[in-house]
Amino acid sequence: MLFSSITFLYCFLPCVLLVYFVVPDRMKNLVLLLASLFFYGWGEPKYLVFMFAAVAQSYIAALLAERFRGTKIAKLALAVSAVASLGLLAYCKYADFFIGNFNAVTGLSIPLLKVALPVGISFYTFQILSYVIDVYRGDVPAQRNFVDLAMYVAMFPQLIAGPIVRYSDIAGSLKNRKTTLADAAEGITRFSVGFAKKILLANSAALLVSEFKAYGEKTVLFYWLYAAAYMLHIYFDFSGYSDMAIGLGRIFGFRFSENFNYPYVSASITEFWRRWHISLGGWFRDYLYIPLGGNRVKPIRHVFNILVVWAATGFWHGASWNFIFWGLLYAVLLLFEKYILHPKRRHAVPMHIYTMLFVVLGFVLFDSTSIADAFMSFKSLFGLAGIPAANTASLYYLKSNLILLIIAALGATPLPKRIYEKIGGTSGGSRVLAVLTPIATVASIAVCTAYLIDGSFNPFVYFRF
Amino acid sequence: MKKTQQILTLVLSLGFIAVFAAWFWILPDADESTVERRHLAKCPTLSFSSVANGSFVNGFENYMLDQFPLRDGFRTLKAAANAKVFMQKDNNGLYSVGEHLSKLDFPTDFDSVDRAAQRFRYVYDAYLRNSGTKTYLSVIPDKNVFIASPNGYPDKDYKAIVKRLENGFPEARHIDISGLLSADDFYYTDSHWRQERILKVADEIADKMGTERMGKCEKHDAGVSFYGVYYGQAALPHAPERLFYLDNAVIRSLKVYNAETSSDIPVYDLSAAAGRDPYEMFLGGARSIIRITNPNAAKERRLIVFRDSFGSSIAPLLTAGYSEITLVDIRYISPSSLGKQIDFTKTDDALFLYSASVINNSETIK
Numbered sequence: 001m002l003f004s005s006i007t008f009l010y011c012f013l014p015c016v017l018l019v020y021f022v023v024p025d026r027m028k029n030l031v032l033l034l035a036s037l038f039f040y041g042w043g044e045p046k047y048l049v050f051m052f053a054a055v056a057q058s059y060i061a062a063l064l065a066e067r068f069r070g071t072k073i074a075k076l077a078l079a080v081s082a083v084a085s086l087g088l089l090a091y092c093k094y095a096d097f098f099i100g101n102f103n104a105v106t107g108l109s110i111p112l113l114k115v116a117l118p119v120g121i122s123f124y125t126f127q128i129l130s131y132v133i134d135v136y137r138g139d140v141p142a143q144r145n146f147v148d149l150a151m152y153v154a155m156f157p158q159l160i161a162g163p164i165v166r167y168s169d170i171a172g173s174l175k176n177r178k179t180t181l182a183d184a185a186e187g188i189t190r191f192s193v194g195f196a197k198k199i200l201l202a203n204s205a206a207l208l209v210s211e212f213k214a215y216g217e218k219t220v221l222f223y224w225l226y227a228a229a230y231m232l233h234i235y236f237d238f239s240g241y242s243d244m245a246i247g248l249g250r251i252f253g254f255r256f257s258e259n260f261n262y263p264y265v266s267a268s269i270t271e272f273w274r275r276w277h278i279s280l281g282g283w284f285r286d287y288l289y290i291p292l293g294g295n296r297v298k299p300i301r302h303v304f305n306i307l308v309v310w311a312a313t314g315f316w317h318g319a320s321w322n323f324i325f326w327g328l329l330y331a332v333l334l335l336f337e338k339y340i341l342h343p344k345r346r347h348a349v350p351m352h353i354y355t356m357l358f359v360v361l362g363f364v365l366f367d368s369t370s371i372a373d374a375f376m377s378f379k380s381l382f383g384l385a386g387i388p389a390a391n392t393a394s395l396y397y398l399k400s401n402l403i404l405l406i407i408a409a410l411g412a413t414p415l416p417k418r419i420y421e422k423i424g425g426t427s428g429g430s431r432v433l434a435v436l437t438p439i440a441t442v443a444s445i446a447v448c449t450a451y452l453i454d455g456s457f458n459p460f461v462y463f464r465f
Numbered sequence: 466m467k468k469t470q471q472i473l474t475l476v477l478s479l480g481f482i483a484v485f486a487a488w489f490w491i492l493p494d495a496d497e498s499t500v501e502r503r504h505l506a507k508c509p510t511l512s513f514s515s516v517a518n519g520s521f522v523n524g525f526e527n528y529m530l531d532q533f534p535l536r537d538g539f540r541t542l543k544a545a546a547n548a549k550v551f552m553q554k555d556n557n558g559l560y561s562v563g564e565h566l567s568k569l570d571f572p573t574d575f576d577s578v579d580r581a582a583q584r585f586r587y588v589y590d591a592y593l594r595n596s597g598t599k600t601y602l603s604v605i606p607d608k609n610v611f612i613a614s615p616n617g618y619p620d621k622d623y624k625a626i627v628k629r630l631e632n633g634f635p636e637a638r639h640i641d642i643s644g645l646l647s648a649d650d651f652y653y654t655d656s657h658w659r660q661e662r663i664l665k666v667a668d669e670i671a672d673k674m675g676t677e678r679m680g681k682c683e684k685h686d687a688g689v690s691f692y693g694v695y696y697g698q699a700a701l702p703h704a705p706e707r708l709f710y711l712d713n714a715v716i717r718s719l720k721v722y723n724a725e726t727s728s729d730i731p732v733y734d735l736s737a738a739a740g741r742d743p744y745e746m747f748l749g750g751a752r753s754i755i756r757i758t759n760p761n762a763a764k765e766r767r768l769i770v771f772r773d774s775f776g777s778s779i780a781p782l783l784t785a786g787y788s789e790i791t792l793v794d795i796r797y798i799s800p801s802s803l804g805k806q807i808d809f810t811k812t813d814d815a816l817f818l819y820s821a822s823v824i825n826n827s828e829t830i831k
Contacts, residue, residue: 013482
């Protein structure tokens with residue numbers, strides 16, 4: 001089920017809220033678990049089996065790792081759990097990639113498995129891995145209540161597109177939590193912000209992207225429009241989903257970590273990755289980069305570590321070479337900044353231009369169907385592909401989407417938040433906002449409902465990861 | 466966030482969701498949407514197999530979207546937000562220029578044009594080449610041709626389409642009607658042309674085919690407020706139009722036979738004018754084969770018109786010089802089966818009359 005669907009907002013959510021807040025505290029986790037299983041099984045019930053198997057193996061592995069800490073059995077439990085988690089992910093997500101490449105190299109024609117990717121498997125696999133590793137390390141106690149562990153993994157607000165919630169971050173809340181009036185109000189407000197980001201901005205930008213792809217007569221202008229629209233689409237799509245997840249979590253008494261911090265104001269690639277998909281970056285840092293030695297190693301080993309981590313980051317996003325090269329592009333840029341550029345604040349404007357240029361080119365690579373397609377796009381963006389600078393259609397799309405792109409570009413900066421805080425900082429302003437904020441929240445829900453009913457473009461990009 | 470703000474936020478937001486959720490379940494299901502001219506989805510049947518194969522979920526999502534309370538109002542809200550906040554120049558491909566609503570139709574699809582030419586040539590080779598029939602081709606410039614480009618909207622290249630089609634179907638003599646039309650010859654909220662404005666087109670075609678003009682006609686009001694197909698799609702307020710039709714002694718004497726239902730039908734069905742698609746009042750709308758007989762024709766002369774929906778309103782205006790006109794819509798009947806239903810050996814003239822929009826999207830032609 002999608003957050004951004006009428007079914008979720010007007011069927012699923014009211015029922016879950018009603019039952020959740022009526023039942024006694026000891027039943028709340030069970031209610032959330034059952035609701036989450038229904039949420040996940042809606043449309044793809046067969047994949048509940050995968051999830052149940054993943055939760056069950058991590059439950060047993062964590063108990064064994066804790067019970068036999070410091071022994072080979074604990075190591076074995078961790079290894080078996082990691083192999084099972086990654087094996088399931090590899091089978092569902094990467095099997096055909098490896099078979100296809102093996103066929104290409106050897107000339108064989110081993111048939112592809114064509115396994116459908118269970119929604120959200122990349123996210124919940126990483127959550128399970130972090131849980132078992134944390135228990136193995138002794139950072140958190142193993143969860144003895146199967147329902148609570150299953151609820152942590154399956155919790156619908158963050159189940160299918162993150163943020164990747166660490167068990168250690170919500171272990172306390174799993175046992176004991178309260179939803180205050182402020183939690184509920186701020187949660188629904190945050191949800192409505194994410195809802196608007198997704199429906200009004202991400203989906204509208206995605207329409208421009210799909211129109212670009214459907215239209216045969218490309219121009220340089222149209223390529224830049226596409227690149228800008230895709231960059232804004234992916235940000236508002238994913239950060240909108242994260243906002244909705246954080247808001248819903250808040251309503252149920254959980255505090256999820258922030259996943260985005262205005263990445264498009266970054267003045268370096270290093271800064272960009274501190275602000276973009278923070279939970280994924282943190283995961284790779286703690287469970288891959290640091291175990292490899294991080295930066296406290298010789299430079300050549302550090303280069304190796306960075307390349308491995310960013311190839312893995314790219315590969316996590318999809319079983320395709322363009323994702324791997326996308327990750328490696330960032331590895332090269334991060335190493336360039338670390339060893340050569342040494343970004344400085346006083347060069348903020350040129351550094352910001354440099355950063356955004358590579359971010360936008362990165363997303364063009366990310367969205368490409370092949371490496372050749374990506375290079376064709378790069379050539380087209382810089383007028384080297386022999387296509388016209390503009391035509392009637394591309395000028396039309398520019399005029400028709402200019403306000404959208406401006407609103408989205410401004411919305412991707414902290415400016416709206418600063419204005420809101422500045423107005424709220426005065427006594428008169430705070431009284432106005434006390435009335436306007438609730439009205440804006442409900443207006444946002446109403447307008448987004450209108451966009452959904454009109455049946456426009458709606459899939460979440462990060463579902464496929 | 467202050468406590469009053471928190472309470473107000475929760476009451477308004479959750480109240481809005483709760484009210485519409487309850488309203489959806491209480492509201493009886495509607496069968497169809499008048500403005501959208503379509504049947505609305507019904508609640509799918511719940512079964513193990515429908516859940517397992519995903520059809521229940523898809524059906525239920527569509528059901529909720531279709532049956533949501535105030536659906537038309539929400540669609541209007543979306544269209545208004547799109548136009549007034551984001552200032553987008555079209556909404557789901559629909560745009561407005563002055564009073565006119567139209568749908569973007571671009572780019573020029575030459576493959577589609579070639580396909581249309583290939584299908585027309587098939588008909589010609591199969592039925593007309595050896596029957597001595599004079600064959601004509603005319604491409605109706607749709608409304609976009611007049612309002613899109615001059616107002617900055619992209620459109621297909623009408624002239625290039627005509628040239629390509631002429632080259633692909635050289636056996637037909639082209640009748641150029643583009644200079645006779647303007648945007649005002651089309652309904653404001655519909656794609657079709659107005660019958661009361663196309664007598665000049667019918668006369669031009671008659672002249673080029675060497676037959677009699679229709680002559681003077683009386684203009685009648687069908688007596689209904691006409692909202693065209695774009696009205697419902699655009700979801701924004703728009704004044705209704707009047708639906709007129711042309712009549713005279715020749716037209717009143719015509720006999721119309723619908724081969725699909727083997728029954729006679731009126732030239733103008735005024736009851737259809739009040740129905741879901743008012744344009745169906747002209748010769749019953751979309752029909753595969755219609756035969757019009759003119760008992761007052763001066764001589765026996767037969768015409769076959771291969772046409773789309775634009776042909777329904779102009780066909781009565783072409784009848785003066787013919788004893789029989791057969792209208793064939795090869796979007797609804799395969800050309801390969803026409804020989805069983807139509808005697809092509811007695812056909813004097815054949816006219817391929819299609820709108821540029823259909824030629825540019827010819828996948829509907831069989």
